[in-house]
Amino acid sequence: MSTPDIDALVNRSYRHGFITDIESDTVAPGLDESVVRLISRKKGEPQFLLDWRLRALRHWQGMREPHWAHLRYQPIDYGAISYYSAPKQAKDGPKSLADVDPKLLATYEKLGVPLHERARLAGVAVDAVFDSVSVATTFKERLSAAGVIFCPFSEAVQKHPALLERYLGSVVPYTDNFYATLNSAVFTDGSFVYVPPGVRCPMELSTYFRINAANTGQFERTLIIADKGAYVSYLEGCTAPMRDENQLHAAVVELVALDDAQIKYSTVQNWYPGDENGRGGIYNFVTKRGECRGRNARISWTQVETGSAITWKYPSCILRGENSVGEFYSVATVNNYQQADTGTKMVHIGANTRSTIVSKGISAGHGQNAYRGLVKMLPSATGARNFTQCDSLLMGKNSGAHTFPYIEVRNPTATVEHEASTSRISEEQLFYCLQRGIGTEDAVNMIVSGFCRTVFKELPMEFAVEAQNLLAVSLEGAVG
């Protein structure tokens, strides 16, 4: 096969690149106590939350940005970021979809998320976050009939302060790390889910995030609680408009699973990765952590990362309850000049806790992909087990794959298995497909999808299809 056309195939521009023209209510750049107070006041928050934010701010002011990750980027000027931005109509708050700015709805249409249609057809409740304020929430009634609370975080602050006070920061404390601490001080909105004891959430819960206003960092905060014996599957999907400046995103996601509860958290992340020369793109510094607080609890993270210029993300599980299970399934793709340092932490505290890590890293162009994973077996983790499989696929001559596994075992009965491989899409595999009449692009997609199969099959059906398409778009022409 003649490989020159392969390089030409890759560089299709970002399909979701557009900016919706809506006036934003944006505060001046910079961060001090007055900004935190303003955010809290705008949200009408109770005192405990303001106090918590202020503690976080003070803590953050004494922290330094971490630089241990395998990432290179221009320093972020935290003083140049505006920490609050909301669509104008947020003041009156749309009561229904009819009250929502049509341009906003059109934005969702472009993204392929027609709220009313898609939500009804797919049975998916969508809590759409546009910039920092949640705009529309659907399927509330069906959920509330089941006793499930699924609402914007700011609404939960008003309606369920006791739950918030009890669980907020209980998995990711405000002192946790530079980005999580920053988020704790200035988070503006996000999603809140509570599934009561014994309830199986009747539908997949889904949130589409979107960054829109220029120079506005995004600080989402998501908290999901599955009470005893509850089950919930949560989907998070992201796209962002094309833009030339780097944008900081520092979200925090906390999951709490009590006895016999199960939380499945799936992410398809497609933020603007920067152009083919590495300009622009989202900086994504996310803290995601779940705690299996009860016996037999189970938390599964599944992520497909195709976007962002910089990805710094380690969805983790604290396995405190006996027999609890943590899972991490990840596909991370980098193309052009994207960089990803991603992985997971599995902290085994309870006896007979089990964890599985399957990481698939794909590097194309000049992309650099690092897997960083910690498996920690504490002295109390009798009989605990971990299995880690970490595979890297390289495309082209300039891409890189790096693996940083950290293993700490302090209980002699615990077992840890680690498998790793690095491969290239071989000319032989490609030629085999071509010889069967399958075109280059289809063949590459087929081979890459096969490589990712163990992760894709963990995704809910409609998400798996979307993920596969995203992967195809982000790797177009990436063989060489």
Added chain:
Amino acid sequence: MSTDTHPGAGTAAPSALLDIRDLHVKVAGQEVLRGVSLAVGAGEVHAIMGPNGSGKSTLAHVLAGRPGYEIVSGTASFEGRDLLALTPEQRARAGLFLGFQYPVEIPGVNNAYLLKAAVNAARRERGVAELDAFEFLAVVRAKIKLMQIDESFLSRGVNEGFSGGEKKRNEILQMLVLEPKLALLDETDSGLDIDALKVVAHGINTMRAAERAIVLVTHYQRMLDYVVPDYVHVLARGRIARSGDRTLALELEKRGYDWISEQAAA
């Protein structure tokens, strides 16, 4: 066809399905094919034999369009089209099939999925409606019986964890399903036990048809006991050193390749 020793003697009729003329090919600067001429007509079965390193596999790969070969001179046409100008996938869709000596594993890619994609790529090319999953399965089911393959085979990864024999059966299964006009089978008999060899040979024999040609590339003559060729060619030092009928293969079995290689060198 006569049993003379002129290189490239074949049907050489203008109607030949495959017509190779004076083909010179280099690999990493070394001339591996040094003037191969061969004509293969529809309905014929040819065997290309020769010692290791004689260029047999190179010839098969060059015809299929594998990268890494430098065509120095010569031509190859397929149904009158310039074969060497086509991309590998165009050649495949036009009806050229290569059965690989070492079929590669493609982990996680479903065997049936790849085959269905292949079938439909060819159908699109011909302007025929694509097969849906049910129609495809109906076609495949009949063929896997013929190859004595378990149906679970279809849902496994392409060649993933297959034994040597399973890989070869899979190649023949793909050929049966794709129904090519020209099948180049590169050392399909290597690594097969006698039972598997019979199954594979039976599969190949069912493909013999007036509109189809089969070219067997093989080192040993034992395959030819089961798939009886119309013509046998011996490749030595990058040229067809001798052509004949099936008795040539039997002679090679007795005398080895050295005498022909020596003649070719002379």
